[in-house]
Amino acid sequence: MIRDGQWELHDYDYATGRSVWRYFDGMDWHMRVDTPVDNIVRENEFTRNATSGNAMGDWVKIASIPLNHAHAENLVQAHSEGDDKFVSRWLNDSDNRAWRSFDARV
Structure with a gap:
């Protein structure tokens, strides 16, 4: 598993470099999308x-x-x-x- 602090990599698009990260705070999932520009x-x-x-x-x-x-x-x-x-x-x-x-x- 790939991590960035508390975030874990959920999905990665090799064509665009777009990555979707998530973390669970004990109650809810939080999502973050990084898009290279x-x-x-x-x-x-x-x-x-x-x-x-x-x-x-x-x-x-x-x-x-x-x-x-x-x-x-x-x-x-x-x-x-x-x-x-x-x-x-x-x-x-x-x-x-x-x-x-x-x-x-x-």
């Missing part, structure tokens, strides 16, 4: 550089964000509720540049 960040940077200077248009991919991060940042909920201002503000925030694959204001 280095490749996503590198691909976003490469795409940003390759499309630098291009005009924004229909069907331009502007970001790649891991789904668990999009949920944690409330992007999925905002999108589902039609809160485009929240999504745009989040995407345009320089702190979130690593997730952007196209440089333009949204």
Whole structure:
């Protein structure tokens, strides 16, 4: 069994590097999902550089964000509720540049 402190490895995806960890506190199971993002960040940077200077248009991919991060940042909920201002503000925030694959204001 592979452990990380009190956590034990429950599942591992060799293709993506995503791992699911769990621990039992005596009453409940707690789950943790670790998703490596280095490749996503590198691909976003490469795409940003390759499309630098291009005009924004229909069907331009502007970001790649891991789904668990999009949920944690409330992007999925905002999108589902039609809160485009929240999504745009989040995407345009320089702190979130690593997730952007196209440089333009949204």
